[in-house]
Amino acid sequence: MVDRQLTYVQAIADGLVQAMEDPRVLLMGEGVDNITGIYGTILPSFKRFGPQRVIDTPLSENGLTGIAIGAAMDGLRPVLFHQRNDFMLLTMDQLVNNAAKFRYISAGVHKVPLTVVSFIARKPGEGAQHSQSLQSLFAHIPGLKVVMPATPYDAKGLLLSAIADDDPVIVLYHRALFEQKDHVPEELYEIPLGQARVAWVGSDITIVAVSAVLQNALEVAEQLENEVSVEVIDLCSIRPLDSRVILESVAKTRRLIVADTGWRSFGVSAEVIALVCENLYLDRKPQRIALPEVPAPATPYLLKNYHPSTEQIIEEVRAMMA
Amino acid sequence: MTEELLSQFYREMLRIRLAEEKLIELWHANEIRSLMHLSTGQEAVAVGVCQALAEEDLIVSTHRCHAHYLAKGGSLKKMYAELAGKVGGCSRGKGGSMHLFEPSAGVFLSLPIVAGSIPIAVGTAFSAQLKGIRRVTVAFFGDGAVEEGVFWESLNFSQVHHLPVIFVCENNLYATHSHIIKRQPNDQIASRLSGYGVYAETVDGNDVESVYEMTLKMIGRSLSGQGPSFLEAKTYRLKEHWGPGEDWHLGYRWEAEGDMWRKKCPLLRLSDRLGGALINQKNFALMTEQINAEIAEAVDFAKSSPEPEEKELYQW
Ligand SMILES: Cc1ncc(C[n+]2csc(CCOP(=O)(O)OP(=O)(O)O)c2C)c(N)n1
Ligand SMILES: [Mg+2]
Numbered sequence: 288m289v290d291r292q293l294t295y296v297q298a299i300a301d302g303l304v305q306a307m308e309d310p311r312v313l314l315m316g317e318g319v320d321n322i323t324g325i326y327g328t329i330l331p332s333f334k335r336f337g338p339q340r341v342i343d344t345p346l347s348e349n350g351l352t353g354i355a356i357g358a359a360m361d362g363l364r365p366v367l368f369h370q371r372n373d374f375m376l377l378t379m380d381q382l383v384n385n386a387a388k389f390r391y392i393s394a395g396v397h398k399v400p401l402t403v404v405s406f407i408a409r410k411p412g413e414g415a416q417h418s419q420s421l422q423s424l425f426a427h428i429p430g431l432k433v434v435m436p437a438t439p440y441d442a443k444g445l446l447l448s449a450i451a452d453d454d455p456v457i458v459l460y461h462r463a464l465f466e467q468k469d470h471v472p473e474e475l476y477e478i479p480l481g482q483a484r485v486a487w488v489g490s491d492i493t494i495v496a497v498s499a500v501l502q503n504a505l506e507v508a509e510q511l512e513n514e515v516s517v518e519v520i521d522l523c524s525i526r527p528l529d530s531r532v533i534l535e536s537v538a539k540t541r542r543l544i545v546a547d548t549g550w551r552s553f554g555v556s557a558e559v560i561a562l563v564c565e566n567l568y569l570d571r572k573p574q575r576i577a578l579p580e581v582p583a584p585a586t587p588y589l590l591k592n593y594h595p596s597t598e599q600i601i602e603e604v605r606a607m608m609a
Numbered sequence: 610m611t612e613e614l615l616s617q618f619y620r621e622m623l624r625i626r627l628a629e630e631k632l633i634e635l636w637h638a639n640e641i642r643s644l645m646h647l648s649t650g651q652e653a654v655a656v657g658v659c660q661a662l663a664e665e666d667l668i669v670s671t672h673r674c675h676a677h678y679l680a681k682g683g684s685l686k687k688m689y690a691e692l693a694g695k696v697g698g699c700s701r702g703k704g705g706s707m708h709l710f711e712p713s714a715g716v717f718l719s720l721p722i723v724a725g726s727i728p729i730a731v732g733t734a735f736s737a738q739l740k741g742i743r744r745v746t747v748a749f750f751g752d753g754a755v756e757e758g759v760f761w762e763s764l765n766f767s768q769v770h771h772l773p774v775i776f777v778c779e780n781n782l783y784a785t786h787s788h789i790i791k792r793q794p795n796d797q798i799a800s801r802l803s804g805y806g807v808y809a810e811t812v813d814g815n816d817v818e819s820v821y822e823m824t825l826k827m828i829g830r831s832l833s834g835q836g837p838s839f840l841e842a843k844t845y846r847l848k849e850h851w852g853p854g855e856d857w858h859l860g861y862r863w864e865a866e867g868d869m870w871r872k873k874c875p876l877l878r879l880s881d882r883l884g885g886a887l888i889n890q891k892n893f894a895l896m897t898e899q900i901n902a903e904i905a906e907a908v909d910f911a912k913s914s915p916e917p918e919e920k921e922l923y924q925w
Contacts, residue, residue, distance in 0.1 A: 321786040321861050345756035345792040346723050346784055373722065377757075412643040412694075414705040416722050581923060585705025586694030587642050588916040 293471040295439045295464045299328040299404075302443035305475045306450045307332050309364065313340045315355060316368025316404075325368045326406070326465065348374055352381035352403070356455075359401040360389065364450055372405040372421050372459055379424075386455040387430030401455045404446070407498065407548060408462045409594050411587035418583045420548040422497070423555050425457050426526040432456040432480055433525040435548075437501040439469035441523060444478035451477060461499040461548065481527035485536065489518035492542040492604055495533060495559050497522050500546040500576075503597040507604060510597070515608050525555055530562055537563050542607050543573040546595050551577035571607045576600055610818060612883070616892070618660060618817045619879050622652040624900050625676045626876060628685055631904050632675075632692065633853040640912070642694035643705040648676035650815075650847035653875030654779050655680035657820025658747055658840075661828060667717045667733050667746040669726040672707045672851075673779075674719035677749050682714030685903055689911035697914030701921065717746070723784075724750060724757035727776070731763045734774035734837075745773045745831045747824075753784030755798055764837070768807050771836035775827045776807075778839065779814060781846045786861040799841040807839050814842025815875040818882075845870035 293301060306312050318324030320333045320343045333341040344351055348369065355365040369375050375382070382403070389397040407420045426433045432454055436442040442460065449456035486501060487508040494517060496504035501521050508517040518536050522529070537543050543563055545556035556575035563573060576595045583593065592599075629647050636645060648655065655676035659668065662681065670677040678688060684699070691698025692706050699710055707721035717733060720726040730748035737744045754760055755778060767774050778798055782789050789796045799809040808830055812819040820842055827838035847867060849856035857864040880893075 318785050318787055322859055324786060343787050343791055346753045347756045347758065349758060377722075412641075412705055414643070414707060414721075415703075416720065416725075417644070417707075579922065584703040584917075584922065585643050585708075586698075586702030586917060588694055588702065589919070589922045592919065593922065 291471055291473055292468050293439050295442050295460070295467045296326055296328055298439035298442040298469070298471045299446060299460065300331045301471060302446040303329060303332045303366070304335060306366070306447055307336050307340065311362060311364045312366065312450060313342065313363060314366050314368065315342045315344050315351060317344055317346060317370060319343050319368060325370060329368065348377040349381055352378040353385065355401050356381060356386050356399055359399050360397055364400050364402070366402040366404060366450060369403070369405040371417055372407055373416050373419050375403065375405055375421065378403070382425070382431065382455070383428050387428045390454065391430060398453045399455045400453045402449045402458060403455070404458045404460070406460050406462055409499070409548070409583070410462070411590050412585050413583070414585035415582035420578070422459055422525050423549050423553060423558070426555065430455070431526065433459065434480060434523060435459045435461070435498040435525055436523065437461070437464060437496070437498050437521050439467055439471050441478060443471055444476050445480070445523065447475060448477040448480050452480060456480065459498065463499040464502070478523070481524045481529055483523050483529035483532040484521045485518065485532065486521040487517060487519035489516035489540070491516040491540055492544065492607060493518045493520060493536045493540045494600065494604070495520045495522055495543070495545045497525070497547045497549070497555055500548055500595050503595060503600055504546055506597045507600045511601065511604060515604055517604065522555070528558065528562065533559060533563065534566055537567055537569070541567070541570040543569060544576060544600065544603055544607065545573070546576040546600055548595070549577060550580060551575050552580060574603050574607065576603060615818070615879065615883060618656055618821070619876065619883070620896050620900070621656040621660065621680055622817065622876050622879070623896060624903070625652045625655065625679050627897070627900050628679060628904055629675060631908065635908070636853040641692050642702070643692045644851055645692065645706050645853065646673040646851045647848040647853070648673055650870060650874065651779055651781060651844045652676050653817035654777065654814045654820055654842040654844055655749070657817040658777055658824045661821050661824035662715070662745070662747065664715060665744050667715045667730070667744065668749060669717050669730040669746070670709070670719035670749045671723070671726060671751060671754070672721035673751065674707065674709045678709040678711065678716050678719065681711070681716050683709060683711040683716050685907040686910040687711065689907045690914045693911040693914070694916070695911055695914035696917050697910055702917050724754040724759050726750070727754065727760050728763045731767045731772060731774050734767065734772040735770065738770065738772055743832060745775060745828050747775045747777055749777050749779065751784060752778060752780040752782065752789050752798060753792070754778070756792060764802070764805060764807060764839070767837040768805050771834060773831035774837045775824065775831065776837065776839040778841045779844055780841050781844050783846065783862065785850050786859060788861070799839055802839050807837055808835070809839040809841070811841040811843065814844030815873045815878060817875055817879055845873070847871065
């Protein structure tokens with residue numbers, strides 16, 4: 288096997304060019320045709336397939352979502368890009384009232400094979416409206432699927448599955464993962480939606496990690512190797528949630544920490560813990576590691592303890608093992 | 610227009626230009642803890658509009674809010690401290706560069722979600738009307754914002770209710786890296802509003818006098834109950850979309866275009882117009898000196914302003 292190391296960004300770009308081989312696929316978003324547009328993920332597709340199918344759009348997120356839904360229902364496979372997931376809040380009416388509902392309220396006649404791709408950021412200085420992590424809002428809605436690739440391999444594979452899927456799928460990438468490198472096969476491959484992955488095998492405690500926090504969880508597993516046997520699960524899909532992989536792991540470890548990039552209350556971490564508690568008895572109270580209940584401040588001086596950190600997870604693991 | 614007034618315009622534009630040049634320096638010295646969208650080249654819109662406003666009038670702005678904030682009387686100290694993430698900032702570092710505001714000067718708020726602040730402006734005009742306060746609100750936004758539905762919803766409502774609001778669209782031809790012609794049917798935004806009955810005019814946004822005069826006219830209409838106006842100011846962003854540098858290498862626009870606009874620099878334009886009469890060497894030197902002193906003081910203020918304490922994360 289040829290070792291083909293790609294960064295997370297290159298893996299996205301790679302997946303898009305391959306997806307475009309299907310003439311029904313089109314890419315739409317603000318600045319998609321520029322070198323810096325959507326972090327350069329789309330330029331290779333633009334160069335290859337041109338402005339007819341790689342469309343630089345006006346700043347009209349909600350309208351364009353509806354337009355993409357219409358085109359999707361009529362047989363195309365649009366992929367709509369938003370530079371930041373904060374901007375997806377403008378699209379909620381079309382996503383929630385329309386895309387998520389049409390298959391159900393047409394008794395299966397309508398299909399909406401729409402993919403929405405967006406990005407989460409957490410750099411200091413970006414602030415309250417530019418560094419949110421909104422997965423749980425989207426995942427609350429029956430009829431939407433939500434995936435959060437945490438590796439270059441998944442960045443490509445989950446994207447291709449999302450585009451191939453007949454339902455609306457939201458793919459949320461994380462900018463903190465842009466530099467990650469991984470073997471990314473050249474061929475077109477898909478990773479089933481709704482499938483979590485054991486990223487580190489262990490037996491004492493399970494850490495379910497979401498998106499960029501996977502890196503922290505893996506660091507924890509490695510740093511504590513001689514102390515605690517940590518099992519790390521990369522959730523990959525938020526909706527549908529892979530109950531099998533989660534429950535199998537926690538049935539073994541009977542200890543659970545969920546670490547998320549989003550807020551704590553009503554979030555992904557709460558949902559995973561509810562799922563586990565409905566099905567299993569634990570030896571210790573499960574814990575959530577997630578954002579505090581305030582918007583993201585811009586100043587870095589207040590961000591020191593805002594996002595989940597490796598140290599914070601280690602502390603929690605030790606407390607739970609004590 | 611009196612030379613005194615023109616000289617005041619010049620001073621205000623120079624203050625913004627120099628304040629932003631200092632920001633570039635601070636950025637390179639790693640003192641900025643925030644994103645930064647410079648207004649260089651667009652100063653005349655901010656100054657022309659804000660000079661026409663009264664102190665109690667309100668403005669709302671966008672991600673590119675430095676010039677509006679300063680022109681309406683925002684404090685340079687608070688702005689620098691905000692960008693440095695310190696407690697002396699207008700929101701104690703919480704908001705960052707895209708949320709500048711100053712209640713005492715009528716800088717109501719700034720928001721980086723494109724077009725998101727436009728309905729807020731209309732809301733303040735609605736409130737002024739209901740409360741019977743004589744006041745106008747200006748919504749500053751870019752050419753990209755008119756592509757958002759909420760702009761048209763706001764415009765419609767304000768016309769139906771004859772609200773005292775002035776929509777000021779800084780048409781700098783680009784939204785991030787996309788030219789307006791790729792995003793809109795043409796580059797004449799004001800011409801598309803006639804069906805609404807909103808009073809709409811286009812001015813040379815690099816000519817501070819035209820901006821000022823047109824704004825005065827629009828304020829007069831609003832205060833006499835004739836409702837909203839729309840001012841399209843043609844201008845040009847000389848720096849990159851965000852950050853301290855230039856971006857000709859990105860290939861979405863050409864430096865020749867930039868050179869043409871550099872010749873139309875609002876400061877150059879006004880000093881040419883004044884023909885050195887007022888802005889003679891001595892006056893100019895004094896003006897620059899005063900502004901630089903204010904800037905130096907603001908830099909010191911930001912530097913010595915404390916970092917917010919951890920517990921502030923949970924405040925407000
Ligand atoms: C709703 C929304 N969509 C996209 C963005 C990303 N974005 C930030 S500034 C900008 C361009 C805005 O262009 P314009 O309104 O012309 O203002 P300018 O930057 O030229 O001053 C874009 C697309 C955003 N902030 N909000
Ligand atoms: Mg613009």
